[in-house]
Amino acid sequence: MPNALVTLVKDMQFVGDSGTGHAIVMDADEKFGGSNTGARPIELLLIGFGGCTGMDVISILRKKRQEITNFEIKVDGQRQEGHPGRYTAIHLIYTVTGRNVSKEAVERAISLSLDKYCSVGATLARSAEITHEYRIIDTAEESGGDERIRTAE
């Protein structure tokens, strides 16, 4: 089962050891006594969500023989005002770049991740409304000079 060990270094700087042996520095903003040497803890939820659904989606697209050259996910969080400020909404924007990428394959891969596979998403969905959109940048006609960009909400 997943576990982590988080250790105070100094001031508001902490280092977290993931159970699989990777270290992550966290720190607070200067106005909260930190030195901004690492990510805010609350940001890690969004990064983890992007990584989780990103791994799902790229795996599925590869199985579907899609030729992906670039792939990124922007993750925007909204928090409740005041304390404790939990996430109430998270919006994902997937950008898939490749040659002749199938819109249906991208839609299906994202649905499978968000509805079935992504553990981080399923955890956060209990607190936040999850929405998404995607954008496909098709490089097949790059020689023509124009990238076709398709978007969907």
Next chain:
Amino acid sequence: MPNALVTLVKDMQFVGDSGTGHAIVMDADEKFGGSNTGARPIELLLIGFGGCTGMDVISILRKKRQEITNFEIKVDGQRQEGHPGRYTAIHLIYTVTGRNVSKEAVERAISLSLDKYCSVGATLARSAEITHEYRIIDTAEESGGDERIRTAE
């Protein structure tokens, strides 16, 4: 509002940029096509939780003039079996080391964090039952050779 940009590097390796400018590498296990070059996305939730409550607790203990020399938080997660495997329980073990540390101050600081201030905890508490225990290692009598260790559930 918090945001992150997560970008595929290669295979299952992704790099997440936190909105405050810090980069975190994530990767899958070898058996899922990764190379274990970074933390699993699901682990980031536990690290973030430890960092979030850790910052709260150390801030409160410092305000209460507690002399803390070491401080760590172990975070154990339990996930639902099968897909998507969201977190259903998270257990925190705080270990506070210092001179004449007040048990009441530690208890109060942890309660304030978990019940009032910690944004990561409030988000995860919608999915997982949160429990904790703490341990105080008192170094005041170090010269006597024995550390007094007090634990509580």
